[in-house]
Amino acid sequence: AQETVVAGALRFVSNGALFVAIEKGFFKEEGLEVELRFFQAAQPIAVAVVSGDIDVGMTAFTGGFYNLAGKGGLKVIAAQAREKKGYEGNAVLVSNAAFAKGFRKIEDFPGHSLGITQVGSSFHYQIGQLARIKGFDLKRVELKPLQSLPAMAAALKTNQVDALIIAPHIAKGLAAAGDAHLIGWYSDFDEYQFGALFTSPKMIEARRATLEKFVRAYQKGAGEFASAMLRLDGAGKRVFDPAAADPIAGMIAKYVYPSDPPAEGTRKVKGATFYVDAQARLDVGDIHGQVAWYKSQGMVDAAVDPKAFIDLGFVKGHTNVPR
Amino acid sequence: MRLVAERIGHGYGALDVLSDISFSVADGEIVAVVGPSGCGKSTLLRILGGLERPRAGRALIEGTAPPGSLNPITFVFQDFALLPWRTVAGNVALVLEDRPLAAAERREMVAGALARMGLADFADAYPKQLSGGMRQRVGLARALVVRPAVLLMDEPLSALDAQTRELLMDDLTGLLAAERFAGVYVTHNLGEAVRLARRILVMSRRPGRVRSVVEIARPIAGRSAGDAELAAAAQAIWESLREEAVAADRELADG
Amino acid sequence: MRLVAERIGHGYGALDVLSDISFSVADGEIVAVVGPSGCGKSTLLRILGGLERPRAGRALIEGTAPPGSLNPITFVFQDFALLPWRTVAGNVALVLEDRPLAAAERREMVAGALARMGLADFADAYPKQLSGGMRQRVGLARALVVRPAVLLMDEPLSALDAQTRELLMDDLTGLLAAERFAGVYVTHNLGEAVRLARRILVMSRRPGRVRSVVEIARPIAGRSAGDAELAAAAQAIWESLREEAVAADRELADG
Amino acid sequence: MAEPVPFRGGGFQPRARRLVAVATLAVLVAGWSLASRAGWVSPIALPPPEEVATALVRLARSGELARHLAASLSRLVSGFALGAGAGVVVGLAIGLVSLARSAGMPVIAALFPIPKIALLPLFVVWFGIGEASKVATIAFGAFFPMAVATYGGVDGVDRTLIRMAQSFGLPTLSIVRKVVLPGALPAMLSGTRIAAAIAIILIVAAEMIGANEGIGAFILAAGNLMQTDQLVAGVVVLSVLGLTVSGLIGAAESVLLRWRR
Amino acid sequence: MAEPVPFRGGGFQPRARRLVAVATLAVLVAGWSLASRAGWVSPIALPPPEEVATALVRLARSGELARHLAASLSRLVSGFALGAGAGVVVGLAIGLVSLARSAGMPVIAALFPIPKIALLPLFVVWFGIGEASKVATIAFGAFFPMAVATYGGVDGVDRTLIRMAQSFGLPTLSIVRKVVLPGALPAMLSGTRIAAAIAIILIVAAEMIGANEGIGAFILAAGNLMQTDQLVAGVVVLSVLGLTVSGLIGAAESVLLRWRR
Ligand SMILES: Nc1ncnc2c1ncn2[C@@H]1O[C@H](COP(=O)(O)OP(=O)(O)OP(=O)(O)O)[C@@H](O)[C@H]1O
Numbered sequence A: 001a002q003e004t005v006v007a008g009a010l011r012f013v014s015n016g017a018l019f020v021a022i023e024k025g026f027f028k029e030e031g032l033e034v035e036l037r038f039f040q041a042a043q044p045i046a047v048a049v050v051s052g053d054i055d056v057g058m059t060a061f062t063g064g065f066y067n068l069a070g071k072g073g074l075k076v077i078a079a080q081a082r083e084k085k086g087y088e089g090n091a092v093l094v095s096n097a098a099f100a101k102g103f104r105k106i107e108d109f110p111g112h113s114l115g116i117t118q119v120g121s122s123f124h125y126q127i128g129q130l131a132r133i134k135g136f137d138l139k140r141v142e143l144k145p146l147q148s149l150p151a152m153a154a155a156l157k158t159n160q161v162d163a164l165i166i167a168p169h170i171a172k173g174l175a176a177a178g179d180a181h182l183i184g185w186y187s188d189f190d191e192y193q194f195g196a197l198f199t200s201p202k203m204i205e206a207r208r209a210t211l212e213k214f215v216r217a218y219q220k221g222a223g224e225f226a227s228a229m230l231r232l233d234g235a236g237k238r239v240f241d242p243a244a245a246d247p248i249a250g251m252i253a254k255y256v257y258p259s260d261p262p263a264e265g266t267r268k269v270k271g272a273t274f275y276v277d278a279q280a281r282l283d284v285g286d287i288h289g290q291v292a293w294y295k296s297q298g299m300v301d302a303a304v305d306p307k308a309f310i311d312l313g314f315v316k317g318h319t320n321v322p323r
Numbered sequence B, C: 001m002r003l004v005a006e007r008i009g010h011g012y013g014a015l016d017v018l019s020d021i022s023f024s025v026a027d028g029e030i031v032a033v034v035g036p037s038g039c040g041k042s043t044l045l046r047i048l049g050g051l052e053r054p055r056a057g058r059a060l061i062e063g064t065a066p067p068g069s070l071n072p073i074t075f076v077f078q079d080f081a082l083l084p085w086r087t088v089a090g091n092v093a094l095v096l097e098d099r100p101l102a103a104a105e106r107r108e109m110v111a112g113a114l115a116r117m118g119l120a121d122f123a124d125a126y127p128k129q130l131s132g133g134m135r136q137r138v139g140l141a142r143a144l145v146v147r148p149a150v151l152l153m154d155e156p157l158s159a160l161d162a163q164t165r166e167l168l169m170d171d172l173t174g175l176l177a178a179e180r181f182a183g184v185y186v187t188h189n190l191g192e193a194v195r196l197a198r199r200i201l202v203m204s205r206r207p208g209r210v211r212s213v214v215e216i217a218r219p220i221a222g223r224s225a226g227d228a229e230l231a232a233a234a235q236a237i238w239e240s241l242r243e244e245a246v247a248a249d250r251e252l253a254d255g
Numbered sequence D, E: 001m002a003e004p005v006p007f008r009g010g011g012f013q014p015r016a017r018r019l020v021a022v023a024t025l026a027v028l029v030a031g032w033s034l035a036s037r038a039g040w041v042s043p044i045a046l047p048p049p050e051e052v053a054t055a056l057v058r059l060a061r062s063g064e065l066a067r068h069l070a071a072s073l074s075r076l077v078s079g080f081a082l083g084a085g086a087g088v089v090v091g092l093a094i095g096l097v098s099l100a101r102s103a104g105m106p107v108i109a110a111l112f113p114i115p116k117i118a119l120l121p122l123f124v125v126w127f128g129i130g131e132a133s134k135v136a137t138i139a140f141g142a143f144f145p146m147a148v149a150t151y152g153g154v155d156g157v158d159r160t161l162i163r164m165a166q167s168f169g170l171p172t173l174s175i176v177r178k179v180v181l182p183g184a185l186p187a188m189l190s191g192t193r194i195a196a197a198i199a200i201i202l203i204v205a206a207e208m209i210g211a212n213e214g215i216g217a218f219i220l221a222a223g224n225l226m227q228t229d230q231l232v233a234g235v236v237v238l239s240v241l242g243l244t245v246s247g248l249i250g251a252a253e254s255v256l257l258r259w260r261r
């Protein structure tokens, strides 16, 4: 009989590797039945893993995630998407009004406002890194928590915030419509392990073999995703070979844009693609860096130790592992 | 000044309450109105005082109000109708505040009315601190302060206990004898009616009509609580009312 | 069975309410208690009925309750104390429901009590539909249905208008004369006291003491409303009480 | 020489006329529609009523409305039953027992003013992301007003009625059942009114966590997507739900409290 | 042969003893602490009280508490003043004028049951993401209970007092000022109590959008970061704020309503 694994995720393209693995039947090959649970927000996925409502989850890292993990409730076992030089990821958008007044580059952030979803979100982290890299004081950027991506887009369009750091497909849409100006990609300045596949310590203890099968299948999905969606041309610019990319994008579209016609969904998926490591390896050093930054901001408790909540045993060859 | 009821009739919705009531109250005369529960006594009084418009007939003032009267037709209420958030003095002052009077004159009038009702020591007390008897004395002081010509009194003593009622009755007879107010005195208590009134209007059950009018010639000042002649008059009225009172008592309110 | 008050004293906090009250109520005897407002009459009655524990002294039952009496000491309340959500029959049945009686017997007892108070037609009416007089008749029916030996009545007529009071007084004298209940009858109304009681306990102001006891030897059945001898007795009590009543009236509640 | 007594009564008895009420609502909707059509109000700020109506009709036709309503109602009913039931029990204890009163009142006073949305993250940890946390949110909201109304009602029961029952030797349990409970019923019913209103208000908060179905989830999704026509349609559904529940409680009152006025 | 009359009174007068109240709270906190230390309650589910206390102290020491409180209080005060003020005016109109009653009652009945969180997206469109939308959210929440309490209070003013004033020839304006308003004051004050409670509850919702400062924003951030100690600390602050405001209104009542019991 098939063994069931309950997995929680958002309907985001960044979880594409998981969706591809399901569609391609990689889990079935391992003898697993994956039961997908879709969520509206990232935080509850982590909580659901802690409480045992689901077996594994996939989301972006946040301050809240690290705090939960630090209390011993979570184990990170494989990678989700990442920001990688040369690949589109989150973009920095500036409102028309702010742009007109001279907000043209990252260095101009001080004295302006930035819309984010929530305190401690990945957008919060990314502005922190930009401030560190460009050497300005984060306190001089006024952060406006707006709870949802559409609210952020609406606030930028109406000039109620000066800037956003936001997912590529939304950014390109706003810029193309003339509602805002795109002034740079985050990946131009920094690399960043965006999120992870994680489970609970109890799960590892009780069903380690099952998890190993799950990760194996997931890695296959990541490989398919990477080879089809992340091809670069000679100039280092990403190109989509329709023959390879369209079937994979179509599979993902079924999950991410279920109410759109397939062709439209496929197009949207391609516009929203993030970099995913082909073997789902984590940039472990970056995670340590993230936790350190959150700690420095007082958003993550001092006792949280990344070593304790990353299990390096499921995927071989994680990069950048600190001694 | 005479107060005249001219063929007054009234009702609420389909309910006929008063029918064809005519009588008049002459200067200095007290008319008592008695009748079974719900026969429209209070309604009649409200119509006489201009608080309600009758369906038929009208209430008239004949002659002019005496000079200096601020409110010729003045009510005294069964439940006292004092503002609980005002002191005794404040309650009496209330009815002068919108009159063109100097502050000093107003103060003097209030103090005078309180003194007359034996309330001088209670000027700053709140109603809740007073006994029922004292509260009604405040109601009387408030009525006196506007120098009325006709007092309309709706069971002014019925909310008091028997002993207090006795005490206030003495005050009231003294007052009415001394001041020569005219008055309409509604009551269930035939003893009160025969002690205060020159004429007693006996009403029938609803729709209330005038069943009979009993005259008592003796001056009020000479009447006393234990008077046998008055007791006989009250007894006679009671005999005539009794059956209707029984019927009123056994009436079911719908609901 | 005799009900005996033995040197009863009581108070609330620092307020002394009753002091050293002794008297007894013999079989079939009605004792009236009169006194100025707030002198502790209601408190005394509650102590006699076992609803309050006195600070000093005690209330005693001498002898045994008559056989068949379900509730030897039974109250009749000033404000009737009817459950508004029960019909007339339901209110009377209430006090039998927790007794070991057959349903049929209970129904019969209720019907009998209602019939005796002239309430047979009103069994299914709610209290709000009744006049005050009828409500107190329900209160009396409820008291009768438990076959009491002693009735404790706290101003049972004072919430009624004068005419209804007159009607109920007739019912009550009839009842007490026919059934030979013993009773303690608290009232402000001296007229009621002299018509009903064999002995009248006159109390002083708070803290209430027994000032005097007035005996009226004539049988209740023979007394009537216009009786001159009774009126004189009432008048005498009134003279003795008057000053205290005035003082009670002029008392300020603190607050 | 005779003049009528001057009339000085009347007034201070405003009457609500049904016709004016209907007319007012009609005028408001018409004005809203006009303002939208004339372009005074942008469709983002407030969609025209026709669009809201269209959205509602579409919602009803597609069966989505029924699905969302069913999900929300099942949460409402179970959450309300749990919370209000517990509220009645605790309220009765506080109203009758000194120890419960001393212990319960301060706890209720301290917990009542806490906004339930603030506790959502904890609710998720305590009750998970399934139905339990949603039901618990609603139950928590309904509990406090019900408990407060119940002990208020018990406090308000006429003590002479209780003394009367005692004077006839009724056992304590009978007094509670036959005197205290019916006497507290009016206050408990108005507590029910408030508790139900709060439960409906909390539907949106409860469905913030992991709900795909339900009127609250629908409104939140519409708000996130700035689909204001659907948002307002959802709000209209909640308003109608509120009016319906309040009407039902009114009907229950007029049956259960027949004996009053 | 003489036996005492059996005692059958007493009871049904539970008293709240302050000592038991304090003891209850102490026992609850001690039990909570014990459960945390014994590991029965995971720190994710509920942080131990010591940690909450530490978080509170740190918050107070760093001046953050003052900053957040100041931000929230200014929103609370202005939102409450606007909403409650408008509520009193509308309530008076409904209580006194037939036309206002006919028009106002159905509108209030239809809008009252709408959860304010559901309207947040619209408020943001109408009032932006600055202070205006937060103040408006609170004002909207305070308006309805105040309006309902005010017209309820006006309806409840003893009509014989009004007829008395008329019978002495007082002008209408004087009657409103000297009879109706003081008579409605008790109901208006209990409306104030409810409106203030709702305003405090709405702080969290109001500060969901675009707020960096404020107790609500602080609680939301703590929830996002799963810093449950800070979350509970923020909730404690709101609870204390609620108790304080309720105490202040109680004090105002005992001054303004001296004339009552
Ligand atoms: N505003 C009103 N609306 C409808 N019915 C009324 C109104 N006022 C009085 N009634 C009815 O009119 C009848 C007469 O009432 P009214 O108060 O005048 O009687 P009354 O003789 O004063 O009675 P009582 O002796 O009990 O004081 C009663 O049946 C009463 O229910």
Ligand SMILES: Nc1ncnc2c1ncn2[C@@H]1O[C@H](COP(=O)(O)OP(=O)(O)OP(=O)(O)O)[C@@H](O)[C@H]1O
Pocket: C012, C017, C036, C037, C038, C039, C040, C041, C042, C043, C044, C206
């Ligand atoms: N439960 C109580 N707690 C405190 N004080 C009380 C209580 N019951 C009565 N009193 C006070 O005790 C005194 C006597 O009250 P009680 O009701 O016995 O007097 P009463 O003679 O029946 O008065 P009335 O003639 O007005 O009915 C009053 O001053 C009253 O305020």
Ligand SMILES: [Mg+2]
Pocket: B041, B042, B043, B154
């Ligand atoms: Mg009347």
Ligand SMILES: [Mg+2]
Pocket: C041, C042, C043, C154
């Ligand atoms: Mg008494």
